[in-house]
Amino acid sequence: MDTTDPSRDDCPEEFNLTRRKLMVGGALFVGGVLLSPEISAQTLGTVAPEVSTSFMEVSSLLIDHRLDPEVGARMAAAMLRIYPTIERDISAIVQIAKQKNAKVVEEFFADIPEGNLKDTALAIISAWYTGVVENSSTAEVFAFETALMYQPTHDVMTIPTYAISGPNGWNAEAPPLGNMPTF
Numbered sequence: 001m002d003t004t005d006p007s008r009d010d011c012p013e014e015f016n017l018t019r020r021k022l023m024v025g026g027a028l029f030v031g032g033v034l035l036s037p038e039i040s041a042q043t044l045g046t047v048a049p050e051v052s053t054s055f056m057e058v059s060s061l062l063i064d065h066r067l068d069p070e071v072g073a074r075m076a077a078a079m080l081r082i083y084p085t086i087e088r089d090i091s092a093i094v095q096i097a098k099q100k101n102a103k104v105v106e107e108f109f110a111d112i113p114e115g116n117l118k119d120t121a122l123a124i125i126s127a128w129y130t131g132v133v134e135n136s137s138t139a140e141v142f143a144f145e146t147a148l149m150y151q152p153t154h155d156v157m158t159i160p161t162y163a164i165s166g167p168n169g170w171n172a173e174a175p176p177l178g179n180m181p182t183f
Contacts, residue, residue, distance in 0.1 A: 078133045089120035
């Protein structure tokens with residue numbers, strides 16, 4: 001066995017991974033994922049623009065705050081996976097608001113019938129305030145820093161985090177050290 005050969009490898013041939021094998025395998029994997037009929041826009045975390053628009057419309061009726069459309073699009077995609085009737089429910093809630101010529105939630109919320117529609121409205125409100133669309137230990141967080149539950153006290157309290165200056169504050173300037181005594 002020649003130990004000076006630069007292509008020498010001590011592993012068996014069946015475990016040898018060359019760059020060509022890696023590239024071909026990666027291309028096949030990515031191609032398979034992209035062509036798979038099971039992979040849909042919902043699975044990838046996006047929804048049709050009209051669903052996102054209607055979700056933002058009903059959200060702005062239910063919640064009197066400035067809402068982030070990017071967060072809304074992600075929430076809509078997640079809620080569509082969890083609540084299969086949400087598109088129909090959103091249309092019905094918007095229709096109730098339009099019948100009342102409502103501009104804020106207080107003008108029409110009492111007219112939403114108990115049951116699925118009321119549950120959907122409450123789920124949308126909860127998602128915006130908590131930043132998650134389901135109540136579980138494995139829930140995906142969509143809006144931590146912008147979750148509405150932190151906004152009323154944003155000017156006097158730091159959002160709970162390990163960073164001293166709040167979320168995304170890991171690079172904040174540390175306070176200068178005082179004069180250290182010399183011994």
